[in-house]
Amino acid sequence: MRTIHAAGAVRRTWEAEPVEGDAVVVTGTVVEAVGPLARLTERFPAARVRRWPGVLGPARLHEGPLPEAPSPRERVHALLKSGAVEVLGEHLDSPELRAAADRNDLVVLSGARPPAISESGRADLAAFDETGTCVATVCAGRLVFRRL
Known part of the structure; x- marks a missing residue:
């Protein structure tokens, strides 16, 4: 569509x-x-x-360790909520986290590059309101986060 x-x-x-x-x-x-x-x-x-x-x-590149959360899925979701869909591979420090990144179509990079x-x-893509809060994230054409 x-x-x-x-x-x-x-x-x-x-x-x-x-x-x-x-x-x-x-x-x-x-x-x-x-x-x-x-x-x-x-x-x-x-x-x-x-x-x-x-x-x-x-959409932004997340250059540091992924946010702490109870599960790999929730750690990836925290990135999407921030407007990031790119992550440095060095921060995917477990097979479960790598699998969650792959399932969500995150771009895994070996080094930083400007999106x-x-x-x-x-x-x-990512949209940010006047306060700098992410209101929407599009990853590989799919709306993966929307702030209501």
């Missing part, structure tokens, strides 16, 4: 200036297009539109 994710502004990288009125089109696991919301809804009239408060950007939204790239 094709989904347009829109927010008050979109950042292709967290260092880039926010672009007001932009949105991101996700089809399957891939970013299909980025641009003005009005143009994208005209180009893709059948797409579902999800609107998020604040700023939408690339970015790019057309034809994997659809990993």
Whole structure:
């Protein structure tokens, strides 16, 4: 299913200036297009539109140990709630934690790299409200966290 994710502004990288009125089109696991919301809804009239408060950007890389929680599943969920879908492999310190990361399609990296939204790239997005709280996380095109 094709989904347009829109927010008050979109950042292709967290260092880039926010672009007001932009949105991101996700089809399957891939970013299909980025641009003005009005143009994208005209180009893709059948797409579902999800609107998020604040700023939408690339999902983040979690560089440290995963948060403590009772189970590996809950440790991974804590990452998703923070807007992260990338983790350094050195911090997946048990087979159970590695399996939980794999089940949730986390990107496991050997070294840090700046996350970015790019057309034809994997659809990993996060939206943050004006307080900096994550309100939504999209991992490989799938909405995996939404703050109600």
